[in-house]
Amino acid sequence: MEPKWLKWAKQLQSISQAGLTYSKDVYDLERFEMIKKLSIEIVSQYTDIEESVLKNVFVNESGYATPKVDIRAVIFKEDKILMVREKTDGKWALPGGWADIGLTPSEVVVKEVEEESGYDVRAIKMIGVFDKKCHPHPPSLHHTYKLFIQCEITGGNPKTGIETSDIDFFAENKLPPLSIDRNTESQIKVAFRHLHNPNEPIYFD
Known part of the structure; x- marks a missing residue:
């Protein structure tokens, strides 16, 4: 789903991050710094993001590079x-x-x-683990896994939060305009499959 240049840039960033973490040789460290700089230049070339911003957002981590984790609640009523x-x-x-x-x-x-919603819930079931690159999300600088967890409401009342302006429940055939960086229609359809069939296997990838 993502452009090849972004895939290559993220792979280069991951290689440089691991190399800078584990390498001891001064010449190898210099080479990994060059790889990191190259990954920044690639992204900057294909986007409007300045290199100074990319240094803070794209390559600011250390240690072995791993995917980020985004967790979403699936709640039916x-x-x-x-x-x-x-x-x-x-x-x-x-x-x-x-x-x-x-x-x-x-x-x-x-x-x-x-x-985000004001409801108190209890987590009851894993719906799926979605690799963001395999779904029709906009391109992202980070490799992300999305965990969808089914929950049931135990209390509370609908209330917006700092990041939300409205709360509502939607039927499968009447979904609102989706924030596709966070979730896609096909992923919501997977969630509804678990509503219709409690024995639906957990989705992955």
């Missing part, structure tokens, strides 16, 4: 799915966000739902 309107783009997404260090996936999803 009367055959409809809970979604929140994102303030950043005015479109709709499953409640959720980046995984937090020190919290389990279940703890993250419970926290995110309460913050």
